Amino acid sequence: IRRDDLRNIAIIAHVDHGKTTLVDAMLRQSGQFRASQLQGEQILDSNALERERGITILAKNIAIQYGGTKINVIDTPGHADFGGEVERTLGLADGALLLVDAFEGPMPQTKFVLRKAFERKLKPIVVINKIDRPDARPDEVLNEIFDTFIELGANEEQADFPYIFASGKAGFASHDPQAREGTIQPLLDLILRHVPGPEVNPDGPFKLLVTSLDFSEYVGRIAIGRIHSGSVKRGTKLAIVKAGGVIANGAADQVLVFDKLGRVEVESASAGEIVAIVGVPAIDIGDTVTVPDDPTPLPRIEVDEPTLSMNFRVNDGPLVGEGQFLTTRHLKERLDRELISNVALRVEPSDERDAFRVSGRGLLHLSVLIETMRREGYELTVGKPEVILKRIDGVLHEPYEYLVVDVPQGQMGPVMELVGARRGEMVKMDVKGAYAHLEFTIPARGLLGLRTRLLSATQGEAILHHNFHGYQPMKGEIPRRVNGVMVSMVRGQAVAYALDHLQQRGTMFVSPGDEVYEGMIIAENARSEDLLVNPCKEKKLTNIRAAGSDKNILLKPPRQLTLEIALEYIESDELVEVTPSKIRLRKRHLT
Numbered sequence: 001i002r003r004d005d006l007r008n009i010a011i012i013a014h015v016d017h018g019k020t021t022l023v024d025a026m027l028r029q030s031g032q033f034r035a036s037q038l039q040g041e042q043i044l045d046s047n048a049l050e051r052e053r054g055i056t057i058l059a060k061n062i063a064i065q066y067g068g069t070k071i072n073v074i075d076t077p078g079h080a081d082f083g084g085e086v087e088r089t090l091g092l093a094d095g096a097l098l099l100v101d102a103f104e105g106p107m108p109q110t111k112f113v114l115r116k117a118f119e120r121k122l123k124p125i126v127v128i129n130k131i132d133r134p135d136a137r138p139d140e141v142l143n144e145i146f147d148t149f150i151e152l153g154a155n156e157e158q159a160d161f162p163y164i165f166a167s168g169k170a171g172f173a174s175h176d177p178q179a180r181e182g183t184i185q186p187l188l189d190l191i192l193r194h195v196p197g198p199e200v201n202p203d204g205p206f207k208l209l210v211t212s213l214d215f216s217e218y219v220g221r222i223a224i225g226r227i228h229s230g231s232v233k234r235g236t237k238l239a240i241v242k243a244g245g246v247i248a249n250g251a252a253d254q255v256l257v258f259d260k261l262g263r264v265e266v267e268s269a270s271a272g273e274i275v276a277i278v279g280v281p282a283i284d285i286g287d288t289v290t291v292p293d294d295p296t297p298l299p300r301i302e303v304d305e306p307t308l309s310m311n312f313r314v315n316d317g318p319l320v321g322e323g324q325f326l327t328t329r330h331l332k333e334r335l336d337r338e339l340i341s342n343v344a345l346r347v348e349p350s351d352e353r354d355a356f357r358v359s360g361r362g363l364l365h366l367s368v369l370i371e372t373m374r375r376e377g378y379e380l381t382v383g384k385p386e387v388i389l390k391r392i393d394g395v396l397h398e399p400y401e402y403l404v405v406d407v408p409q410g411q412m413g414p415v416m417e418l419v420g421a422r423r424g425e426m427v428k429m430d431v432k433g434a435y436a437h438l439e440f441t442i443p444a445r446g447l448l449g450l451r452t453r454l455l456s457a458t459q460g461e462a463i464l465h466h467n468f469h470g471y472q473p474m475k476g477e478i479p480r481r482v483n484g485v486m487v488s489m490v491r492g493q494a495v496a497y498a499l500d501h502l503q504q505r506g507t508m509f510v511s512p513g514d515e516v517y518e519g520m521i522i523a524e525n526a527r528s529e530d531l532l533v534n535p536c537k538e539k540k541l542t543n544i545r546a547a548g549s550d551k552n553i554l555l556k557p558p559r560q561l562t563l564e565i566a567l568e569y570i571e572s573d574e575l576v577e578v579t580p581s582k583i584r585l586r587k588r589h590l591t
């Protein structure tokens, strides 16, 4: 049967298109908010790193009460997908809300998630937001969204999408693109009308598939998922069906559901609801939580395997001492904490003394972790990233990834060339509208260094995602044609130096600190002697253009990107040293 008192909707939005503001308006106007709780406080706030990188890393959820209906709003990770999180998140929802800025239009970064939503047969409701902007062009943006949907393979029903215009800031939604005031109610009504209530079996045995995890110091692991059938009451004994059919015991010590500010404890919850359960300590993503007398599991979902490892340890170099967290114990505790919610991550002891072998879903995944830790005040040194190999039937196998690239049509050439040179094989090509969508299989080794190379070859336009594809026998070397040198300079020098180098040999990335620019030169055969070039006159960074290109290139990337580049290009006798203020490359044996 279909529940009518509940809606589960996933919200898909590009960073800065106004998701937080709109959700706040929905909460505020749905009448459950005390005015004092609102002042200056945004509900779905994101961390600084997410904003800087233009990706949503952590998903946050809330619920809105509207009339007799509860609407669970599920935040989707925008761009980065570390281990299949996008699929799992969309799996909780029966509908999707696509939020698009009325001036900027649909952004390529949201395409990956949208495509997945279409594959899951979700029918998005489109909200053209910020129509109060003086430069808003709502009607054109609506057409662009239609074109995007067709390009992404929307079926007839999905292409005939419901839409509405809105200003989260002014707190209204309207079917009239010229509207300047009103309430958010038309949007809530549209959700109730177009998103089906969950189809459930309320009387069956309680079953829930764990799609994400949370952790608290006091209660340990918390299982989160949508109740598939039956209901769960506080205190009920539970069985946890793990991989391979192993059964563990647990109990519903606490049952929580989403509310206006996050989560609230309830006496019981039934099929269709998204709940968090406390009392299931040995839980993992993909496990089924059920009742002991009928422990048949739901189909298991898999988390992508880690394919890349590197050693983490505390700093012992010349920079040591500036951070807040400096000891091996600090590092170990932080990594242990990360493991609980960062499901595609593994941490093991390393052969190296006092070091940990940290494995993840690629360079972006690991560098997001390192950068987050750096911002929290950790100091650490990391070694060269290495692909995780396996011996199967006596033969060495390496991980392959399924790579998806979206790029403007005119930039397809450099993408195919770069991916091809790294043993990528094209599986699919779709050219519709202004964008090309390319799919490849590629050895995970080939992904090292690919992202920044693709970004530079396409003036920052290429968007990449990859999923684990499987292990295949190892075939020869992958050519590495580019070297990098990590530098650290005082302001005037860095600028002059960048100019010099851009003209001469390649691209330089710099990241400004207080007095120092940290940088990375990527060039054919860059050498450390290159750093001895003398500074000339200071020029403005924004005026620098890449050699041979008429477009400005990325010259002030966030530190995280600098770090990622450093990791891509280090050699095995080098280490990357990370402190709260610096990212620096050094030789392994400093005397």
Ligand code: GTP
Pocket (backbone or CB within 6 Å): 013, 014, 015, 016, 017, 018, 019, 020, 021, 022, 044, 045, 046, 050, 051, 056, 129, 130, 131, 132, 133, 166, 167, 168, 169, 170
């Ligand atoms: P992330 O949390 O980084 O993903 O961003 P977001 O999508 O949640 O956007 P947020 O609500 O933080 O708004 C981003 C910026 O757009 C802020 O500067 C807002 O003030 C502004 N903004 C949000 N909604 C509106 C709107 O309806 N009209 C106008 N003109 N500006 C808006």
